[in-house]
Amino acid sequence: MTVALAADNTAERSVPKPTNPIIEVRNVSKVYGGAVHALDKINLSFETGHLTSLLGPSGCGKTTLLKIVAGLLQPTDGEILVKGKKVTGPGPERAFVFQDFALMPWASVLQNAAFGLKMQGVGKAERLEKARHYIGEVGLAGFEEKYPHELSGGMRQRVGLARALAVDADVLLMDEPFSAVDEQTRRKFQEDLIRLREVENKTFLFVTHSIEEAVYVSDRIVMLSPRPGRISEIIDPDIPDGISPDELRRNGTYLDTVEEIWRSIRKYVE
Numbered sequence: 105m106t107v108a109l110a111a112d113n114t115a116e117r118s119v120p121k122p123t124n125p126i127i128e129v130r131n132v133s134k135v136y137g138g139a140v141h142a143l144d145k146i147n148l149s150f151e152t153g154h155l156t157s158l159l160g161p162s163g164c165g166k167t168t169l170l171k172i173v174a175g176l177l178q179p180t181d182g183e184i185l186v187k188g189k190k191v192t193g194p195g196p197e198r199a200f201v202f203q204d205f206a207l208m209p210w211a212s213v214l215q216n217a218a219f220g221l222k223m224q225g226v227g228k229a230e231r232l233e234k235a236r237h238y239i240g241e242v243g244l245a246g247f248e249e250k251y252p253h254e255l256s257g258g259m260r261q262r263v264g265l266a267r268a269l270a271v272d273a274d275v276l277l278m279d280e281p282f283s284a285v286d287e288q289t290r291r292k293f294q295e296d297l298i299r300l301r302e303v304e305n306k307t308f309l310f311v312t313h314s315i316e317e318a319v320y321v322s323d324r325i326v327m328l329s330p331r332p333g334r335i336s337e338i339i340d341p342d343i344p345d346g347i348s349p350d351e352l353r354r355n356g357t358y359l360d361t362v363e364e365i366w367r368s369i370r371k372y373v374e
């Protein structure tokens with residue numbers, strides 16, 4: 105289902121109102137250095153337990169919006185509410201998974217996965233137990249004592265995800281987490297992400313460049329237009345549950361949705 109939005113971000117048809125929004129983006133604009141207008145009056149809600157992708161051409165402000173939600177950047181205008189409270193900086197209910205995974209090279213997988221918990225002041229025994237659990241959840245059991253340089257890019261990415269899951273944040277903010285890995289790893293990771301969303305009941309906000317990835321993993325896709333970033337469309341892909349990746353890539357709804365998004369985006373890249 106697609107909901108087209110007019111240039112001023114007002115819905116032409118009404119956007120289904122989230123019943124239980126965890127994040128509300130209210131009238132957010134961002135101007136860098138008084139000159140670069142990155143985002144313009146963004147209004148959005150993110151439903152608890154859903155995975156939302158931010159998609160759009162390079163430079164449209166996807167990472168900027170993610171960092172504002174994370175509290176790592178201040179908006180020039182507007183505000184973000186998480187669980188009804190205004191965001192003034194990073195908080196324990198939000199975990200940010202960086203593009204380069206931001207692992208500490210001198211620390212083991214276990215220490216890296218436990219790092220966020222250490223920052224929260226969680227005692228050693230408890231944080232190591234939790235870190236071990238999430239290392240298992242992301243498929244890295246047996247690698248606890250390895251160091252980042254001994255791991256592939258895909259495995260390092262899993263450590264970054266284990267760290268974010270371990271702090272038990274309600275919201276996981278992921279900036280192109282699959283950009284640095286090969287295609288097979290990426291596909292496996294997409295499947296894992298869908299499974300994790302089901303078992304962990306967390307809210308995921310995800311920046312990607314890949315239309316196919318967004319359609320596969322998302323409950324909702326928010327498309328941004330080029331600078332200044334505005335919401336151009338909101339798409340709720342209606343992909344059947346439990347479909348295997350092989351079936352998916354031949355599924356009519358999937359193919360139609362990918363095509364519909366590509367038609368919307370191609371005007372910006374030609």
Ligand SMILES: Nc1ncnc2c1ncn2[C@@H]1O[C@H](COP(=O)(O)OP(=O)(O)OP(=O)(O)O)[C@@H](O)[C@H]1O
Pocket residue numbers: 136137140141142160161162163164165166167168169313331
């Ligand atoms: N610190 C900064 N100072 C000045 N301009 C910035 C800064 N960070 C981002 N920008 C500009 O703001 C705009 C939005 O950047 P942003 O990284 O949010 O876009 P994006 O959609 O995530 O891009 P990409 O898909 O290429 O990663 C771009 O024009 C970028 O050059």
